[in-house]
Amino acid sequence: MSLRILAIDDSLTMREMLRQTLTEAGFDVVLAEDGIDGLTQLPDVAPDLILTDLNMPNMDGFGLIEAVRAGDVAPRVPILVLTTESAATLKERARQAGATGWITKPFDEHSLVSTIRRVAAV
Amino acid sequence: MRSSGFATDPDIRELVAFRTAGQDFCIDILSVREIRGWSRPALLPHAPSYVQGVINLRGAVVPILDLAGRLGLEPIEDKDRNVIIVAAIQNRTVGLLVEAVTDILGVPASGIQPTPDLASEATRSMLRGVVVQDSRLIRLLDVAQLLPPADDAAA
Amino acid sequence: MxxxxxxxxxxxxxxxxxxxxxxxxxxxxxxxxxxxxxxxxxxxxxxxxxxxxxxxxxxxxxxxxxxxxxxxxxxxxxxxxxxxxxxxxxxxxxxxxxxxxxxxxxxxxxxxxxxxxxxxxxxxxxxxxxxxxxxAFVFEPLALDGPFGMDLSALPLASLQRKVVLTFRPHSGAFASGHDPAFLLRDLCGTDEVEIELDQTALPAPGGFDPGQSYLGWTITLQTERSDRELLAVFDFIEGNCDLHLEAEMETPPDPDGTLPEPNRAPSPVVTASAPVTPPPKPVAAPKAPDAPAATSPQPAASASAASTGPRPTIRVDIDRVDRLVDILGELVIHQAMLTEAIEQSPGFGSVEVDRSLDQLRQLSRQIQESVMAIRAQPVKPLFDRMHRIVREASMAAGKSARLVTEGENTEVDKTIIERLADPLTHMIRNSVDHGLEKPARRDEIGKPTEGVVKLSAAHRSGRIVITVQDDGGGIDRDKVRQIAIEKGLVPPNAELSPQEIDALLFLPGFSTATEVSALSGRGVGMDVVRSEIAGLGGRVGIASVRGQGTTLTISLPLTLAVLDGMVFEAAGQTLVLPVSTIIETLRPDIMMRHTLGRTDSVLDVRGRCLPLIDVGAALGFRRTLKPGEGEIVVVVERGDDGAIALMVDGIRDQRQVVIKGLEANYGQIPGIAAATVLGDGSVALIVDPSDLEAIGPNPPRPNVFLAAE
Structure with missing residues (x-):
């Protein structure tokens, strides 16, 4: 069974890129447009991993991570954040919110998959 | 695969020959979409006299030109007995009203001769050359020239 | 893929x-x-x-x-x-x-x-x-900054194999953050020769085990060529959620104090009682759906707000598919008309069942049509939004101060119409800023705010879209316009022109009022182009102006380019169609209502209002004079702005939906004709554009035939 990933990004381009890249890498991908959308889909998707953008409308990545960690649907699912910068402050905030790790944009398939492998059973 | 003998020879051009105003003409078969009988067109306001109007061709509105009139010859009278050659000219579909389609010719490129000086200047500009077949002189039309530029459209 | x-x-x-x-x-x-x-x-x-x-x-x-x-x-x-x-x-x-x-x-x-x-x-x-x-911003390929704030670049790179001992103990917070020590250990080991020792001394007594807590630690001894930096990079994600200690022998000196700073976390509870060996806890796996029924979703508030504020689900469809649907719909409308005609001529006609079925068919096809058009309809907002920039640039270039105000941005219009509106609208807006608004100094002088306002609005009005561009500038200087038109030979010097006629001169080809050619209007596009572009969409442009208060340009457009409600009528032996939306009334006038002005012009007195009277057959060049029995019916239609004209026709056949077929593709634009359609018997009928009909007058302009499809 392939790993099921919930990928959350408000950018259509990014979503489509994640969908194509992750599907080609053999993952099962479900997309969401923002934190609220991701949370709404979470129970049905039951992902093995969440990939999320940080800067999003309605509910941003930090809010999403905190909500997932505080909830009881999948509080311990690995969550990787997608950041444009490798700014240490953002990473630290994400970590404190409960993120498992991060992926720096732009990413290629290799860096994406190898980072996923670090935190989930592939 | 087409079985017709000359179609496989790239040097041979297939031409649709027809008569109108007592003269023989032909056009390249590649520009012919279909040949159909006369149906009464809707008149177009303020159109040149050789524009007969427009007809419905499977949902498309297609103008009909009286070819003889367009070439400055005697316009066709008894339209009910005549035929319309539907031709694609550049990006447009146009119906050419002629007396009758007579033949389909296979002519080698060498069989097309320059237009002799017997035609009027107006007609000559619309011809590409002539083909002599069974001692008949058949004029090869340059269809692109049939659609006039704006300035003589209302002539 | x-x-x-x-x-x-x-x-x-x-x-x-x-x-x-x-x-x-x-x-x-x-x-x-x-x-x-x-x-x-x-x-x-x-x-x-x-x-x-x-x-x-x-x-x-x-x-x-x-x-x-x-x-x-x-x-x-x-x-x-x-x-x-x-x-x-x-x-x-x-x-x-x-x-x-x-x-x-x-x-x-x-x-x-x-x-x-x-x-x-x-x-x-x-x-x-x-x-x-x-x-200058550079994307970093992948984060490699070391954990725990260590300056990793200070660490020398290892090149030879050496022995490294790492002790690693995750905090309970690590599991809460989705970490799984198993993956870390796997990544740490790589392909090196490794010895791992499990420290389970912290495991609680049976019964006291909490899977959320961290009880285990590891000591990993590696024979590796990897540098400290590379080894520590494995732990960068878990930084702050574990105790980590690295001790290296040989080439790489250990870091100054040998330990990594203690993170600000509560220490893991330490239980010293011995316990049976258990595998490391794996609390990472997400509980699957059965454990978490949707009803117990942890964020009910969030879900609810998503439902109320989130966008409705939409799909993206290739526009070609919709266009294909529109084409098929056109065929459907034609065949429905053919069927109706065939039934009306058959013996079964008049039966209630047939009648009712036909009626339902008509209604259904109209509903399908409306639904399909709704798919193609889009709000004008993106188009309007683009105009802000036009105003900014135009006002900057013209040394004016202007602001665009928009209204009715959510009005929906057929996608094709929106696309084809961009150019004419851009030009109209530029024109308003360039020619409509006064310079700030002038505005100040006459007591207007220095910043001029251009108002762009859209609305649905009686089955059409009406778009207006209104400026609060000086209005049209009619004396000047008339003067220019005379100088350019557009009107004879002695012409008597009404204010409306003078305003209409602005739409004549080659007219430009700018005394100084500005950078923007020197582009060789005049209002005549705007007019013909709008006409190409089946629309018309009107102009109204009040001296000193501003000018309003009005575009009126059909809702769709595919189908319209038409009145089928006869004139000079031809079957023609008038858009129902333009018709005010039809009447059978008596001779007393008709008056002649000058030699040829006629007017019709409709309840005291004199309307220009036009014989459609003659205006289209199909006849010169009326025979007895012809021209006995008058259709009063709207003209672009408020006015009306009376059209003489020979007979009215019926009213029905017609599919609009362009003439441009195979022929060209014809003055007075908006488009063509195919009737139930398969013949073509031309759709008359009444507002254009009046403009043709006795000397029709030459039709621009065979030119449109370049």
Missing amino acids: AGAIDLKDIFFVEAEELLSALEEGLRAIQTGAQEADTVNAVFRAVHSIKGGAGAFDLKPLVNFAHRFETVLDALRGGQLQPEPALLGALLHASDHLADMIGASRNGSETDPELDERVILALEAQAGMGGHKEEE
């Missing part, structure tokens, strides 16, 4: 949406919006563009967007105030960003010097001048 959508295309489509969100947000801030949401949305738009541009390696775009974003970030953080000058520079940068994306879409680039000038101007305005080269 079959049917993979080109990501770059998606990026450009999205970038367009982001650009308009950016511009809209900036404008909102300009008009006083203070909400953090607005500033955030603006920031996010630039941020997303940067992200996408980075993915496609569009370096100039990334650099520009990054510096732009930095300024917006300062605005967001309150270090900058949204002062007018800063907003001007932000809008200018936003316009330039749009240009850069446009260029990139076409595979080219904007002038790098210009890029730099624009962004420098913004940075200067933001007080961020002196942009340093080394600050």
